[in-house]
Amino acid sequence: MLSRVADSLYWLGRNVERAETVARILDVNYTRATDLYSQRDGRSEALWRSVMQCAGFTSQTKIPTNGKAATDCFGFCAFDTDNPTSIISSIRIARTNALSIRAELTTEVWEVVNVLYLHVEEQDLRSVLREGPSKFLRRVRDWMQAFAGISDATLTHGDSWNFLQVGRFIERAYMTARILEAVDVEHEPWHESQRLLEMCCASVPFAQASHHAPEARDAVSYITLSQSFPRSLRFCTREVDAAMHRISHAPIGTFANDAERRLGRMRALFDFTPIDEMLEPGVTEFARGLVADFEELSADIQRAYFPRLLVTA
Amino acid sequence: MLDLQPHYAVAAHYDELYDAAGAPRPHYAKVAASLARIDRDEILARVQAINTALLQRGVTFTVYADSAGTERVFPFDIIPRIITPSEWSRIERGIQQRVRAINAFLYDVYHSERILREGRIPREMVYSSKNYNREMIDVDVPRDVYIHVSGIDLIRDEQGEFLVLEDNCRTPSGISYVLENRDVLKRGFSDLFRNYAVCPVDDYPSRLLDVLRYVAPPGSAQPSVVVLTPGIYNSAYFEHTLLARRMGIELVEARDLIVVDNSVFLKTTRGLERVDVIYRRVDDDYLDPLYFMPDSSLGVTGLMDAYRAGNVTIANAIGAGVGDDKAIYRFVPEMIRFYLDEEPLLRNVPTYDCTEPAQLQHVLANLDKLVVKNTNASGGYGMLMGPYATVEERERFRETVIAAPRDFIAQPVVQISSSPTLVDGSMVARRVDLRPFALYGRSVEVPPAALTRVALREGSLVVNSSQGGGSKDTWVLQS
Numbered sequence: 001m002l003s004r005v006a007d008s009l010y011w012l013g014r015n016v017e018r019a020e021t022v023a024r025i026l027d028v029n030y031t032r033a034t035d036l037y038s039q040r041d042g043r044s045e046a047l048w049r050s051v052m053q054c055a056g057f058t059s060q061t062k063i064p065t066n067g068k069a070a071t072d073c074f075g076f077c078a079f080d081t082d083n084p085t086s087i088i089s090s091i092r093i094a095r096t097n098a099l100s101i102r103a104e105l106t107t108e109v110w111e112v113v114n115v116l117y118l119h120v121e122e123q124d125l126r127s128v129l130r131e132g133p134s135k136f137l138r139r140v141r142d143w144m145q146a147f148a149g150i151s152d153a154t155l156t157h158g159d160s161w162n163f164l165q166v167g168r169f170i171e172r173a174y175m176t177a178r179i180l181e182a183v184d185v186e187h188e189p190w191h192e193s194q195r196l197l198e199m200c201c202a203s204v205p206f207a208q209a210s211h212h213a214p215e216a217r218d219a220v221s222y223i224t225l226s227q228s229f230p231r232s233l234r235f236c237t238r239e240v241d242a243a244m245h246r247i248s249h250a251p252i253g254t255f256a257n258d259a260e261r262r263l264g265r266m267r268a269l270f271d272f273t274p275i276d277e278m279l280e281p282g283v284t285e286f287a288r289g290l291v292a293d294f295e296e297l298s299a300d301i302q303r304a305y306f307p308r309l310l311v312t313a
Numbered sequence: 314m315l316d317l318q319p320h321y322a323v324a325a326h327y328d329e330l331y332d333a334a335g336a337p338r339p340h341y342a343k344v345a346a347s348l349a350r351i352d353r354d355e356i357l358a359r360v361q362a363i364n365t366a367l368l369q370r371g372v373t374f375t376v377y378a379d380s381a382g383t384e385r386v387f388p389f390d391i392i393p394r395i396i397t398p399s400e401w402s403r404i405e406r407g408i409q410q411r412v413r414a415i416n417a418f419l420y421d422v423y424h425s426e427r428i429l430r431e432g433r434i435p436r437e438m439v440y441s442s443k444n445y446n447r448e449m450i451d452v453d454v455p456r457d458v459y460i461h462v463s464g465i466d467l468i469r470d471e472q473g474e475f476l477v478l479e480d481n482c483r484t485p486s487g488i489s490y491v492l493e494n495r496d497v498l499k500r501g502f503s504d505l506f507r508n509y510a511v512c513p514v515d516d517y518p519s520r521l522l523d524v525l526r527y528v529a530p531p532g533s534a535q536p537s538v539v540v541l542t543p544g545i546y547n548s549a550y551f552e553h554t555l556l557a558r559r560m561g562i563e564l565v566e567a568r569d570l571i572v573v574d575n576s577v578f579l580k581t582t583r584g585l586e587r588v589d590v591i592y593r594r595v596d597d598d599y600l601d602p603l604y605f606m607p608d609s610s611l612g613v614t615g616l617m618d619a620y621r622a623g624n625v626t627i628a629n630a631i632g633a634g635v636g637d638d639k640a641i642y643r644f645v646p647e648m649i650r651f652y653l654d655e656e657p658l659l660r661n662v663p664t665y666d667c668t669e670p671a672q673l674q675h676v677l678a679n680l681d682k683l684v685v686k687n688t689n690a691s692g693g694y695g696m697l698m699g700p701y702a703t704v705e706e707r708e709r710f711r712e713t714v715i716a717a718p719r720d721f722i723a724q725p726v727v728q729i730s731s732s733p734t735l736v737d738g739s740m741v742a743r744r745v746d747l748r749p750f751a752l753y754g755r756s757v758e759v760p761p762a763a764l765t766r767v768a769l770r771e772g773s774l775v776v777n778s779s780q781g782g783g784s785k786d787t788w789v790l791q792s
Binding site: 100 | 544550551554557563581583
């Protein structure tokens with residue numbers, strides 16, 4: 001397949017997943033912030049600071065007080081077109097990528113992206129907040145999940161689909177690592193573990209698997225190592241690895257490029273390292289290392305399949 | 314109920330649906346009756362559904378005036394344009410004849426120049442054409458085909474006779490609307506098709522692919538064919554994606570191609586892959602920066618060399634644009650006589666040549682009665698509709714024409730035919746044209762897939778999408 005097309009599929013996969021994750025993070029926290037609204041102990045600000053960190057991709061710490069935090073931070077993460085990771089930006093990037101490879105996509109896949117794009121472009125912050133942001137956020141999540149289902153069901157499961165999968169699962173793992181980095185399970189174990197699980201869509205799966213109220217280490221362990229939960233770091237890394245090997249045709253456990261080598265090392269970390277050893281430097285530090293690993297991995301993939309400076313023969 | 318009767322006195326021009334007495338023409342009677350049976354609100358709801366579907370599918374075009382590249386749905390009108398088998402047969406034969414002659418002309422001007430040597434067309438007229446390309450002299454293109462795809466714009470005059478308004482021999486667009494219009498009309502108004510045998514249009518992409526494979530460089534057994542697009546901001550990008558998808562071939566941009574040792578390759582995730590045929594929807598100027606526009610980074614460096622070495626076929630051929638130059642247009646009937654020894658089956662619109670002093674004087678004296686067109690512009694840009702223009706606009710044109718007479722031609726205003734059209738919920742008369750497409754491979758074929766464009770502004774005679782035009786599904790009836 002064309003390198004340019006592979007590049008666009010990868011970023012389409014990433015931005016669809018990012019829009020969905022940011023929408024979920026905002027939904028979970030907007031609801032939680034409502035509980036904290038009347039409290040003056042700074043917890044609301046701390047909450048929004050962590051949201052800005054994982055969904056807004058900014059460590060900017062100046063969070064407005066007296067109830068404006070929700071509006072400002074929500075606006076920044078959802079509708080700010082200057083913020084390249086806002087929901088609207090992710091959907092625009094996804095749509096531009098989809099358009100540039102329109103000939104590779106099925107009508108159904110194209111339409112799900114285009115319809116959401118047309119919908120989001122019509123929204124504005126004020127009216128979304130007036131009717132409560134849940135409806136809007138739910139719509140984003142629904143359509144982006146529909147994208148996953150429709151692409152699985154209508155695209156040929158060849159290289160196009162594989163590059164889409166690589167993008168989707170890298171982004172999912174990357175966002176899970178960012179969420180892990182942003183929560184503070186050490187100081188507020190119960191609240192923060194619960195928030196962590198909700199932001200990862202994991203509260204019920206975790207409850208079913210563990211049969212007890214979340215304790216910090218169990219929640220982190222679940223989010224990191226679950227074999228079957230589709231947002232755990234281990235699960236996502238395995239999916240990226242599998243898709244990469246389907247593309248390169250190299251057997252699993254070997255590598256054809258630097259990206260596959262790095263994936264092998266990351267899989268070994270999740271498969272063979274005791275959780276206590278992993279978390280030795282602290283959850284935040286551990287997560288920060290993973291965020292950097294996924295960024296490196298993305299650069300490796302780019303170098304292997306769609307270098308920006310194209311080699312001349 | 315929707316009142317289908319036209320709300321205008323049947324005028325001096327020809328109406329597609331109603332005859333001079335105001336009665337539906339026989340081939341339209343059943344469609345008119347079917348429409349009359351559908352409730353008005355129901356019709357409007359179905360129209361709304363069609364527009365939503367077109368927007369969601371991305372059947373849009375980009376308006377150039379806006380630098381942000383605004384996407385708009387090309388307005389679609391549900392009242393079909395119907396063409397009888399005998400009308401179509403005449404159109405088909407006329408276009409085949411015309412395209413063969415223009416192709417022969419292109420071969421001739423890039424080889425022995427017989428038509429110029431015999432003085433049938435002035436040399437300066439050809440050499441001064443912006444699209445005449447000296448690099449093509451003595452280049453042999455596969456199967457001697459220059460215009461693999463053409464779109465010949467026809468209009469109907471006051472008597473109902475089809476005339477050729479202009480030829481489009483470079484990268485004519487519009488076929489995607491033909492395919493999509495038929496699809497949405499069948500879904501939204503299947504009842505209209507009852508009792509009609511309409512020629513299907515959906516085999517166009519496979520017929521195009523046959524042509525492209527046929528003209529591959531000799532020796533390529535399984536030719537690799539690609540569509541070359543300028544990219545997502547091009548006004549016809551949707552069409553490029555649709556054709557690539559329906560033909561099952563790659564849609565590429567210039568940056569996806571590389572020339573190595575005079576052969577063209579795709580840059581893929583598995584290395585370089587050979588390309589044999591490029592169906593390009595990119596102008597000559599943007600094909601190869603080594604030959605055209607040297608300061609441009611657009612294009613594929615070395616493509617022209619690969620082309621001249623015969624290692625890749627470019628469709629349409631480079632330099633084919635001299636065949637559709639608006640100043641050359643008036644010589645097409647002469648080409649038909651010269652190369653084919655036949656009389657033209659489709660007449661031209663009378664055309665004044667501004668490079669001849671007497672004709673220029675006539676044009677300048679009658680600017681308020683004529684249409685003046687820039688010979689290098691298309692899409693309804695750079696044009697003066699004399700009778701409808703302001704005094705200032707006419708004066709501005711007068712100066713431009715005097716300064717560069719080669720760049721302009723003038724024609725009388727033809728009162729082109731109208732068709733009932735649904736505008737803002739009521740039925741009104743709007744002017745239409747017809748663009749059939751010709752495919753030139755083993756022979757010239759004219760698939761029954763033609764585009765009817767309609768000028769949606771009241772009184773307007775300009776049908777281009779950039780000038781407020783829309784389109785209709787065009788039914789060629791089976792004989």
